[in-house]
Amino acid sequence: MPVIDKRVGNLLVWLALVTAPFWLVGIGGYVELGTRVLIYALAAMALNFLLGYTGVLSFGHAAYFGLGGYGTAMTIKYLYPSTPLAMLVGIVVGTVAAGLIGPLIVRLRGVYFAMVTIAFGQVFYFIAFKWSSVTGGDDGLSAWQRQPIDFGFASLDILGDNKALYYLVLAVFALCVGAMAFLLRSPFGRTLMAIRENERRARFLGIPVDRHIWMSWVISCFFVSVAGCLYALLSDFIDPRAIRWDQSGNFVIMAVLGGMRSFWGPLIGAAIFLVLQDYISSHTENWMSFVGLFFVLIVLFFPRGVLGLIKRRNGS
């Protein structure tokens, strides 16, 4: 018997997220950190849709995260200053790119899939890095700002009020997470898990495995590009480091750290990772060594993640 009922657990998670801006400062955090946790959690949960629930190892998700971010930033800077429009463009760009690359990779498995996704991810890094007249190159794309959102009857000032931004991000997060939960509970989601558990058997049952993996890949990249849009909006800035392979690694480690087989695992992983990163990088210049050590320690001693460990202790 689990200690906490699933429904109570969900309620606790949402309660914590909704009230976060009020207690975060009290325990030494700041609202922006909470927003960042939500954004990275969304990215890591999106990755986990593919990694944990379909069993496909992608190491290139930063590409679609970055495409979402660049799409958003470039729309506001060059086309039209509207936050919703910019997000729409970012999401479409990221998802379409993933949809196009999908057919090239869905037949590959395991390490091979991982290698090819890393390599394809770097394509977008190079474009962002080299095409400096448009993307700002290594310096990134700055000198633009997220715009207040006009609902007609009211306007949400996400620029000056960081709590408003937090709640906007939370709303998007809730929508996306709800959609993912819905998909995973649907027959489609169950099929994905069947593929994860035994691909050959799924194939013999007549499931078009490659097509399902392609769909899972595109859905996963869709949500990760949503996270990318929010990421660009949060800092009013995006640079090629958002696309680089180490960012993909961060998403994976968040999912693993929290627990790949748990729905909320990546959220826990993102929170632990970002709080630690925030703390370490303000105390030492050698934060890279610590992040690296962190990776090694998690793999060696914590491969099931926080929630995986709790689950096992409860014997379920």
Next chain:
Amino acid sequence: MTTLLLFNIVNGLIIGAFYALMALGLSLILNLSGVINFAHGGFLAIGGYLAYTLIPYVGFWGALLISPFLVAFIGVAIERVLIRRLYGRDPLYSLLLTFGLAFMIEDGTRFIWGAQSLPYQIPGALAAPLSTSLFFLTGYRIFMMALVAAAVIGLFVILNRTRLGLRIRAGTFDLETVSVLGVNVRVLRNLNFGLGIYLAGLAGVLAAGMLGLQPTIGDSLIMPSFISIIVGGLGSLPGTLAGGLLIGAASGITTVFFPSASEAVIYVIMAAVLIVRPRGLLGEEGRF
């Protein structure tokens, strides 16, 4: 124009030889142990830096001889302590571990040797151009090509003519059977890892003279090495070699006509190969 084209093809082949040297090491480890060694670029950097430190004491030739062995030794130690524990588990974990190692090695080299690019002395005899019309053919470039060729030939001699090589090749096909036949698979994988890292170290000593020595020296080489393996075909070392040279030459030729696309062409080739022949040029059917 012809000279320019020739220059860029030669240049591309030299870079391609580096890709191949690195990719062969990666491939060896991947084939036998199923581990993608993300820290390979880090080992390359260590090779370059150790050579830099050794040159004042033993000269360039001594460093060229000693440094790769030291790197291989570090690799063997890391395999024993860390990577060995992950064999047989989801490849996700070995990827994450070598990811972390890559971070630690990059930061470690920065901590020890500093972030600035270090001056790297190559022997004067090698630095001079061989002829005025073919000005780009400095002795160092020819020397690098010759050395990479020697290393590759050496590797294939080891694989095809020695007992260790026989076991590595057999283990690539069926490790379990090799183990049942009485080969100590732990030692085999350990030595194989060392061999792969030796190649990275050697590439590091050579590349430092051409690319300049800095902690991120491996970064520009690791991705093309991955692509060499993908293009050449997983599981095939000759394929990896061909893949490296092919993308090197292709990027050299592209430099002449569209300089800004010289990186992109590598990825275009990869995409084309994946569409036409997903297992890679010389890869075996159904291996992955």
